[in-house]
């Protein structure tokens with residue numbers, strides 16, 4: 337239990353990036369820098385045997401109370417889900433037992449609307465952690481990237497510029513332009529070797545591309561011609577990409593630009609659902625209509641949900657104390 341409790345502690349440092357004028361751009365993430373090195377950026381050797389292993393079966397439906405804009409699973413406690421909403425609410429869910437462990441409101445999110453540079457806040461104590469200066473337009477997303485014991489961030493601004501920052505000195509070393517040139521997010525494969533971006537242009541054209549040495553290596557196909565919102569994506573298992581588009585979830589094999597499969601999660605999804613895999617890729621959280629969150633699982637995920645149906649009292653107790 338010791339390890340889990342430690343993990344829960346380090347995870348309570350979640351960060352919040354306040355973004356200007358686009359509520360769709362609300363973003364938060366877990367500071368993987370605060371996790372023990374052996375956990376952060378820890379690639380998983382096992383891979384899916386077949387696309388059938390993708391989490392496609394709806395196992396849980398949660399109601400957050402306000403519209404989920406961003407979600408992240410705990411890197412070790414695989415059934416803990418952190419949710420950020422359009423009104424600055426944060427919910428922490430144990431999706432196995434459907435219990436909401438924490439609910440908080442972060443007014444700090446609204447403080448510096450319309451200002452540049454963008455800043456990352458520590459959701460635990462409201463302290464400012466990092467400032468991303470140097471963009472010439474508001475920052476749409478940041479993505480932590482952990483390699484060879486160094487923490488980096490990608491930041492993407494709405495003029496399509498992507499910068500890479502090193503956290504210890506907050507100096508931007510690399511700068512390039514993403515397709516779409518509007519709302520871009522970055523993600524990398526679990527082993528850190530492959531880097532992707534997903535963007536939607538002002539005309540609603542969406543792109544997922546793989547990057548190699550600052551150049552676009554692949555452009556994945558299968559999006560609607562006109563996305564009805566900003567597409568969000570995620571990667572899993574060093575093998576698959578997923579994105580919310582056309583009221584469904586679309587999956588690609590990283591090595592194939594053609595669409596692999598589409599899942600509608602029993603319907604009730606918004607035009608561009610927000611999605612997030614858990615660390616092992618056995619669960620997929622998907623935002624639904626009416627403030628809902630659907631938890632999709634593969635066979636291993638179903639087993640996991642049952643295992644964690646009643647999370648250890650020890651950890652629950654710890655998390656409850658942590659919020660008071």
Ligand SMILES: *[C@@H]1O[C@H](CO)[C@@H](O)[C@H](O)[C@H]1NC(C)=O
Pocket residue numbers: 558559560561582
């Ligand atoms: C969008 O969804 C509709 C209804 O399921 C489907 O007929 C159409 O082919 C989809 N288009 C794209 C580009 O995914």
Ligand SMILES: *[C@@H]1O[C@H](CO)[C@@H](O)[C@H](O)[C@H]1NC(C)=O
Pocket residue numbers: 560561
């Ligand atoms: C998207 O637009 C292109 C060019 O206008 C057209 O050829 C294609 O059929 C369209 N695709 C869909 C899925 O509507």
